Amino acid sequence: MAIPFSNALAQELLETYGSPLYVYQAERLDTTIAEITQAIPYPKTKFHFASVTNGNLALLKRFLKAGWGLHANTPGDVYLGLHAGFEPHQIVYSGSNLSREDFEQVFDWGIRRINLDSVSQVQHCCELAQVPIELGLRLNLPEITGESRIGVHPDEFRDAIAVSKFPITGLHFYRGTGTNATEAFTQVIDTVINVAQQLPDWRVLDFGGGFGYPYRKDGARFDWQEFGTVLSEKLSDVELIIEPGRAAIAESGCLLAKVVSVKWQGEKQIVGVDTSIANLAVLAVHGGYREIVSWKEGAYYLTDICGNTTYSRDYLGKSCQLPALSVGDCVAILDTGAYGYAMSSHFLHRFRPAEVLLENQIHRLIRDREDYSVLLGGQR
Incomplete structure (x- = not known):
């Protein structure tokens, strides 16, 4: 113990x-941030802290100081991030079932990169957006994401593209909360990339989200070094976004x-x-x-x-x-x-x-x- x-x-x-x-122990937090950052050698990687796990401003500022951005799931996440000092371009919003008021609020705050999880949300977003938005789709592919209410199936990609007035440049993969099995990520990288290539304008891979933490010390522990090595070997010429939350803090x-x-x-x-x-x-x-x-x-x-x-x-x-x-x-x-x-x-x-x-x-x-x-x- x-x-x-x-x-x-x-x-x-x-x-x-x-x-x-x-x-909260500052040195422990800073060490974990550094360990995760250094584990992925791919040069086009950006880290965004999933603030759903902890929204204290003093802690958010430590991620900002370390060069991380913020991953937001709600307008409240954005609000806290802005007050912690993050610029709007440092925040990625991955939402589900946003209302008109939600869209208008995050647009008003300057958020321009959004991952959405249905064709109707893409359409709603495009009807409301008055400036260009970097759009991504949250992936729903049961064989790798499991049964989930979240995401767009590849069969719907064409419909999403048809209703969008902006290029859909991103694909967001979410494995599910608290996943400690490294292979749950490494074994699906090829599949995720192949699916992403179905988007004609694809250039951003947002690869989660969902990284676990070993609350039982004798249990499975996510291997960041292995994950980073395998992922880096598979990618070239696309921007990579990683969104640790629980694993980091x-x-x-x-x-x-x-x-x-x-x-x-x-x-x-x-x-x-x-x-x-x-x-x-x-x-x-x-x-x-x-x-x-x-x-x-x-x-x-x-x-x-x-x-x-x-x-x-x-x-x-x-x-x-x-x-x-x-x-x-x-x-x-x-x-x-x-x-x-x-x-x-x-x-x-x-x-x-x-x-x-x-x-x-x-x-x-x-x-x-x-x-x-x-x-x-x-x-x-």
């Missing part, structure tokens, strides 16, 4: 900013919480903490396992870590191996940099924690802790 920092620092953070608390974050209750059911330790699953990813969507660590020493016991709601499924960790804990101890839920705060909620009317950035052992607040007044926001 990799404990991210000292118990003394963990206690200092909680005393300063309150508990629970999201903590998950490891940099953890959620600190304090123990507020301990009881025993036979040989099992039942530990209650001052946070809940409302501050983690939706488990049914983004996986139900996060490693949980403690700074305590001693014999390990089978332990359930339970949240501070009456929801019967409010388990942050089940059947963990942890020492005997006491009220006031601190635990860290690891790998919450992606889909942590981004998917947190006011479930059962609890407010959301603060976010802190830790750099060179110096910490600073990057998002305020909410209070109960947020529950009244917008109500009349």
